[in-house]
Amino acid sequence: MDERKCIRCGSLMVKGEIREIGTPIVFLAFVIPGNKTSLNPISAFIQGLNDESSDQVYRYSNFLGYLCKGCGYFEMTLNHI
Numbered sequence: 001m002d003e004r005k006c007i008r009c010g011s012l013m014v015k016g017e018i019r020e021i022g023t024p025i026v027f028l029a030f031v032i033p034g035n036k037t038s039l040n041p042i043s044a045f046i047q048g049l050n051d052e053s054s055d056q057v058y059r060y061s062n063f064l065g066y067l068c069k070g071c072g073y074f075e076m077t078l079n080h081i
């Protein structure tokens with residue numbers, strides 16, 4: 001059993017997931033910002049040579065959420081990468 005206690009009040013947290021609700025469909029994602037690619041092609045090429053990271057995007061379907069019914073604390077974690 002996947003039980004998790006709230007780090008703020010110690011109550012048991014309820015596990016949930018993020019879903020698409022309503023229309024039009026809205027896609028949610030968690031993004032870790034990286035370096036934007038330069039509009040200058042030479043600078044962009046140098047960025048590539050330096051292996052500068054771009055945005056890391058995790059789709060919402062990879063997240064699990066935990067809600068504390070005691071205090072309302074909400075926590076999210078990656079289900080898998």
Ligand SMILES: [Zn+2]
Binds near residue numbers: 007009010070
């Ligand atoms: Zn709590």
